Amino acid sequence: MKSFLLASGNAHKAEEFKELFLGGLQVQAAPQTLEVAETGKTFIENALLKARAYAEVYKVPTLADDSGLVIEALPHLLGVVSARFAPELPHYSDKCQKLIELMAGSTGAQRKAYFICVLCFYVSEEEVYFFEGRVHGTIGMELKGDKGFGYDPIFIPDRTPADGKSLAELPEWKNEFSHRARAVQSSLEFFKETMDK
Ligand code: IMP
Numbered sequence: 001m002k003s004f005l006l007a008s009g010n011a012h013k014a015e016e017f018k019e020l021f022l023g024g025l026q027v028q029a030a031p032q033t034l035e036v037a038e039t040g041k042t043f044i045e046n047a048l049l050k051a052r053a054y055a056e057v058y059k060v061p062t063l064a065d066d067s068g069l070v071i072e073a074l075p076h077l078l079g080v081v082s083a084r085f086a087p088e089l090p091h092y093s094d095k096c097q098k099l100i101e102l103m104a105g106s107t108g109a110q111r112k113a114y115f116i117c118v119l120c121f122y123v124s125e126e127e128v129y130f131f132e133g134r135v136h137g138t139i140g141m142e143l144k145g146d147k148g149f150g151y152d153p154i155f156i157p158d159r160t161p162a163d164g165k166s167l168a169e170l171p172e173w174k175n176e177f178s179h180r181a182r183a184v185q186s187s188l189e190f191f192k193e194t195m196d197k
Contacts, residue, residue, distance in 0.1 A: 001026050002191060004121060005154075007054035007064035009033025017056070019065070020181060024188040027063060030054055043068065043080060044130055047120035051089075058152040067117040067179060069151045071103075071139060073110045096143050096154045103139055111138040113155065119187055129190070133182025145169035179185045 003026035006014050007025035021027050035055045039047035043066040050064035068082030078085050078099075086095050103111065114136045117165050120128040136158050143153040145168025152168035159165075159173070175181060 002061075003028065004061050005030055005054060005058055007034075007050040007062045007122075015113035016180070017184070020184040021188065025191060030058065038066070038080070040066075040080065043116060043118040044120070045131075047082060047118045047130070048128065051120040051122035051128070052125075055124075057108070060122065063121045064120045064122070065117055065180070065183070066120075067115065069113060069115050069155065072112045072114070073106065077102075078088075078151075092150050093143060093153070096151060099139065099151075099153075099173075100142065100154060106139075113137060113139050115155065115179040115181040116162070119183045121187065131183045131186070131187040131190070133179040133184070133186065134166075134181070135177060135179045140166055141165070142169075147171040149172060 001024075001077065005028050007030065008015060009030055010031060011029060014027065017027045028149055030067045031189055034057060036050045038046045039051055040050065047066040049062045049068070049154050051062045054062040054085045055062065068080055071077055086098050089095050089098060114134045115119070117133045119131045121131075123129075138158075140154045141154045143165040145153050152174075153166050155167045157170070157177070158166055159174070160183060167178075
């Protein structure tokens with residue numbers, strides 16, 4: 001089975017990825033977190049920066065992810081800088097509340113948004129693979145739910161039935177259909193095909 005070192009010191013992320021890749025790929029947590037400046041203008045550039053930095057230090061194939069929330073009418077507000085939105089507010093509940101206030105005058109299609117995850121598998125400078133997953137939805141009018149993390153309480157995924165539940169109220173659905181789960185699924189299909197040949 002192919003094995004990749006996760007280019008992140010975040011234990012929560014490592015556990016989540018281990019579970020998502022179970023039976024398909026081996027993902028090991030990195031022994032130490034490296035400070036990598038996320039200076040890219042795209043999710044792809046940032047994922048590559050992280051994967052390459054860990055590969056250069058640890059000399060093994062690496063896996064990095066870069067993710068965020070994109071509000072379609074305000075693409076630069078969060079996007080690649082999702083983690084750095086409203087830095088004066090350390091808690092995500094406050095960041096979510098601030099976003100809701102900023103969008104108070106936005107209705108209908110102006111509230112459309114998506115979560116995106118880009119995975120970068122770095123084997124060598126000549127062999128790099130990218131996969132992307134998205135989940136589309138809208139920004140809700142209030143915070144709802146206590147599961148998940150980050151912007152989950154204000155994100156209402158497009159689902160049938162359209163019951164208005166936020167991602168923070170749908171942990172099982174999220175495990176299966178999140179941007180991360182979808183990117184992982186694409187990568188597993190690819191590696192399964194290439195390994196079977
Ligand atoms: P990264 O760890 O540098 O990729 O930053 C991800 C940013 O997007 C953080 O601000 C997260 O809160 C946000 N984010 C990414 N995925 C999710 C998710 O599944 N739910 C809620 N927020 C997310």
